[in-house]
Amino acid sequence: xxxxxxxxxxxxTEKSQAVAFWCDPISGxxxxxxxxxxxxQGPELLVQFQDESVVDDSxxxxxRFSAERLKxxxxxxxxxxxxxxxxxxxLCASSLDSANxxxxxxxxxxxxxx
Amino acid sequence: xxKTTQPTSMDCAEGRAANLPCNHSTISGxxxxxxxxxxxxQGPQxxxxxxxxxxxxxxxxxxxxxxxKSSTLILPHATLRDxxxxxxxxxxxxxxxKLIFGSGTRLLVRP
Numbered sequence: 001x002x003x004x005x006x007x008x009x010x011x012x013t014e015k016s017q018a019v020a021f022w023c024d025p026i027s028g029x030x031x032x033x034x035x036x037x038x039x040x041q042g043p044e045l046l047v048q049f050q051d052e053s054v055v056d057d058s059x060x061x062x063x064r065f066s067a068e069r070l071k072x073x074x075x076x077x078x079x080x081x082x083x084x085x086x087x088x089x090x091l092c093a094s095s096l097d098s099a100n101x102x103x104x105x106x107x108x109x110x111x112x113x114x
Numbered sequence: 115x116x117k118t119t120q121p122t123s124m125d126c127a128e129g130r131a132a133n134l135p136c137n138h139s140t141i142s143g144x145x146x147x148x149x150x151x152x153x154x155x156q157g158p159q160x161x162x163x164x165x166x167x168x169x170x171x172x173x174x175x176x177x178x179x180x181x182x183k184s185s186t187l188i189l190p191h192a193t194l195r196d197x198x199x200x201x202x203x204x205x206x207x208x209x210x211x212k213l214i215f216g217s218g219t220r221l222l223v224r225p
Contacts, residue, residue, distance in 0.1 A: 004157070033213075042201060042215030043158065056212065091157050098211045103150075105157025 003027045004106035006092050012112045018080035021109045025074070025094030033103065034067055034077050035091040043091055049075065050098055082113045117141065118203040118216055125222040132189040134219050136202030139183045145206050146212070147178060149187045151198040158201065158215075161187065192223045 005024040013019045025032050030051050036042035046065065048056040051072040059068065065084070069075040078085055089110050093103040119137040126132040138147060148163040162176045163168055164185075169176045175188040189196055201218040205211065 035215075040215055040217075045212055045214065048212070093157070102160045103158075103213060105159070107155070107157055 002104075004092055004094055004104050004105035004108055006045075006090075008041060010110045010112075011106065012114065013082050014114050015084055016081040017081050018078065019111065020079075021077045021090050021111075023075045023077070023092030023106060025092070026104055029094035029096055029104070030072070031085055031095045031098045032069055033068050033093040033095075034075070035093065037089040037108070039088070046077070048098075053097070079111075082111075084113050087111055087113045091094075117214075118202045120202050120216065120219045122217070123220040125221070126192050127223055127224050128194060129191055130193040132196065132223070134187040134189075134200050134221065135184065136186070137184045138202070138204050141182050141189075141204050142206070145204045147176065147182075147185050148205050149174070149176065150201045150203065150205045150213075150215075152201070152218070153195075153198045155190045159201075163205075173209075189200075192221075194223050194225065195210060197221060197225075 008024050022042055032049040034046045036046050037043040045061045046060045047067045050068045052069050067077045091105055091108040093105040095103045115142055118136055146163050146165050149161040150158040150160055152158045161173050162171055164176045164178055178185045199218040199220050201215050
């Protein structure tokens, strides 16, 4: 079965450094989501793309976070500068389109900010 | 904000049915009930969803009360691999397709 690919699996960085995460959704999936999951909590939606366009970034801390999906396929989430409170799991998910009920999640990138 | 209420944790014996409850008393007529689960160190996995009729697939059954204010996810024969956090989510069928997770129920399947 096709999977959502994410890299790196783990990332350790120091406070104030820049960090980037990459996601490759399932082929043909138009909708892509980035979630953040703090230990012990459910995932929180950061940004949603429909093809290359952002359709919801209301929960994205735009002073330090940015996300892009230039060709409507893979996506990059960047944090600059990283803060201690950014330590979390960053999950990418995709679906055929925004109306499709089933989201497929990747295994995530575990970020630790020291 | 999450629109559901779930117990923090539950346990059941391997081979027995696991019944996970969820309250969604403010659900609207066009909102679906979705269930996902998250096994440790993995991303969430879709299980099942429904509007008002009971649903069954290869993973589980979903029982929705007639007034739609609550539902139960049933794993008919729980295995150790079913140990996970189970999320009950209410999601609109209109333009607001966001999947908003709560804290879920941590299910422990005992040998």
